[in-house]
Amino acid sequence: MIGNAVKLSYRNKTILAPMVRVGTLPMRLLALDYGADIVYCEELIDIKLLQCKRIVNELLDTVDYVAPNERVVFRTCERERECIVFQMGSADANRALAVARLIENDVAGIDINMGCPKEYSTKGGMGAALLSDPDKIELILSTLVKGLSKPVTCKIRILPSLEETINLVKKIEKTGVAAIAVHGRKKEERPQHPVHCDVIKAISESVAIPVIASGGSYDYIKEHADIEIFRKATTASSVMVARSAMWNPSIFRREGMLPLEEVMQEYIKYAVKFDNHYTNTKYCLCQMLREQLETPQGKKLHSAQSTLEICEAFEMETFYEEMTAVLETKKASLDTTKNEANDHVEDPNVVQIAVRFDKREYPPQITPKMCLLEWCRKERHPQPTYETVQRPLDRLFCSTVTVADQKYRSIIWDKSKKLAEQSAAIVCLRTLGVPEGKLSEGGSSLVHKRKWQDKEVPNLAENGDGLSAETSHKKLHFSPGVPDTDTSKAS
The missing domain is CATH 3.30.160.20 (Double Stranded RNA Binding Domain)
Structure with a gap:
């Protein structure tokens, strides 16, 4: 179990890992539909969240964190409240705590990403850059654990030597985190490099807290049964699935994966229903199509410049029109109710x-x-x-x-x-x-x-x-x- 306030178990659970521009609400809900137990949002930078205003979106039945430029930075809903982990990029303990307190009532847990090797993260001292500063890691995590009612986790990559990695993990364990996710590659390694299952296994055997094995999509995980194979190879408590889930979220189905066309249509339905920005919808669908991008459908998707055009590429324009009409009707009803409430406010004068x-x-x-x-x-x-x-x-x-x-x-x-x-x-x-x-x-x-x-x-x-x-x-x-x-x- 993780934490006292939320009963969130990672043992023998499958997890949709965070991916930049992938872990948005439609993809997370789809993964939950197909059997994922816990989902992560995409990594979001602490400073960006601190600038946001929390808004209850009655039209979509969501909670939105909206930036000053009106862009929705993070969107969630009641359905995933007990199983979503908010992943944050941060290099400052106080800033991380401020963000976590802002958002903790809308999520099941808080995660600090200490394994991202991308420049946008490392140049700010976040992500994999933290791996070279164990004291800062300890300060950030211990501050969060002491200051929050929700469970805290972190995600790391392995260090140049096994000894260094285990020492770091033991230091992290002492902070009181509920679990640690380990991507079995070094920060300079990429997906084409083999994942080091032996290092994840050594880490699992050296600490008492749950270890989440990550990085197996390319080498191990091609279907649902492979998730357990990867878990056993690392002796981890659970498995985090990223790219394989992005390519086909139905990998979480114990009964077997569904045809990609069906999965993409279900994803589009969520994207339309929750007003997902068309650029993210398009990106995710392109990741699913991959080698089929050169087909007529793939080319039409690639040239789409709106959600409607995406729907047309999949012959779902009727669904788009129907859902748009439903949302417009609901919006009119909500606006009328709000106006009537404002109209009838007592004015003593x-x-x-x-x-x-x-x-x-x-x-x-x-x-x-x-x-x-x-x-x-x-x-x-x-x-x-x-x-x-x-x-x-x-x-x-x-x-x-x-x-x-x-x-x-x-x-x-x-x-x-x-x-x-x-x-x-x-x-x-x-x-x-x-x-x-x-x-x-x-x-x-x-x-x-x-x-x-x-x-x-x-x-x-x-x-x-x-x-x-x-x-x-x-x-x-x-x-x-x-x-x-x-x-x-x-x-």
């Missing part, structure tokens, strides 16, 4: 009632705005002023009317600016207890006044020489999302 103007309830040419204006004149108040905004999402309108320094609005959004203003007037009139001119209220002075005006000038409106009391003012320009202040006397 505004009287809010849920009302909507229905012209069928009023006599011809009589409106709540007219009633409110007439009341303000009678009471010698300044004329009502209306501030109207339009919501970009659904282009609906909401208006706030100010009367005698008090604001009134309806919490129901309307399909036009005029309707929104009428609704605001209704809220004001009902709050003040003033008749709003409805047919159900019977006769009113405003109705009789309007009938008298119509008799005096029956043809003005028809001839274009005059306008109704509601439209006699000059209209102000109105831009979506920008307050529109209406100070008309006739409204």
Whole structure:
């Protein structure tokens, strides 16, 4: 078992190893589908994570760590929460701890990569560069173990001599890490060089903590049964699979690997569902195709410049369109819910009632705005002023009317600016207890006044020489999302 807070066993487990640009969410989920027990994310540099903001993505049901440039640096989901190890590149103990604390509640464990020989890692003193500084290794790991509630592991490469390697591993064991992964090659060796199973075996026999054997893809692991063969050859507690899993993640199936075409289609489905960046999706699929890249399908994939074009290369454009429609519908629903929640937030300075103007309830040419204006004149108040905004999402309108320094609005959004203003007037009139001119209220002075005006000038409106009391003012320009202040006397 690893750690106290999380029961995460490495013994006799298969693991999808981290690979740069490979260990993203779609690939990890696919590996879990096929039988992997534990998955690693790709190595992520500590400084990059410290700049990120944690965001709960309700659209995708994921947790995203987003950089200032809006790029998603790390994405995970509930499904893998108990079986994902977050692998970090770091050369500073305090920085590593800060990142680990930021992310530990979203993962099952934290790993420090001390075996990466790539320049992007070593030039910053990370990865394989740490192998020459055992004291720094000890400081980083012991700081993490003491400061976290989740298990801590590390991954190393072997040193020039067996004695040096075992001494380093024993020093690491004393830090309290839960397990150590050993890539059975030296930092200058590459996949074409044979993996040193004898060194991994010697390490396994020299420490009490679990040892995870890594590096067997090229020489040993071609199918699921080979995972156990490699484990026995190294006497390790478990095996980490990298390139073989990248070429065909169904290598984790005990029943045997699936046809590559089927595996790639399942991978694409996850890539679309979780909005994986098309460049990463394309890279992973190219790694799966390998020698088939020169086929018509491979060439079409290689030239793809979007997720849709990738789907077209695999005749999955219908799936893409359907999933895109599902996500768009969900997004609209989430946006509406959020907007409604924001719309209905109590504002102590505004009287809010849920009302909507229905012209069928009023006599011809009589409106709540007219009633409110007439009341303000009678009471010698300044004329009502209306501030109207339009919501970009659904282009609906909401208006706030100010009367005698008090604001009134309806919490129901309307399909036009005029309707929104009428609704605001209704809220004001009902709050003040003033008749709003409805047919159900019977006769009113405003109705009789309007009938008298119509008799005096029956043809003005028809001839274009005059306008109704509601439209006699000059209209102000109105831009979506920008307050529109209406100070008309006739409204």
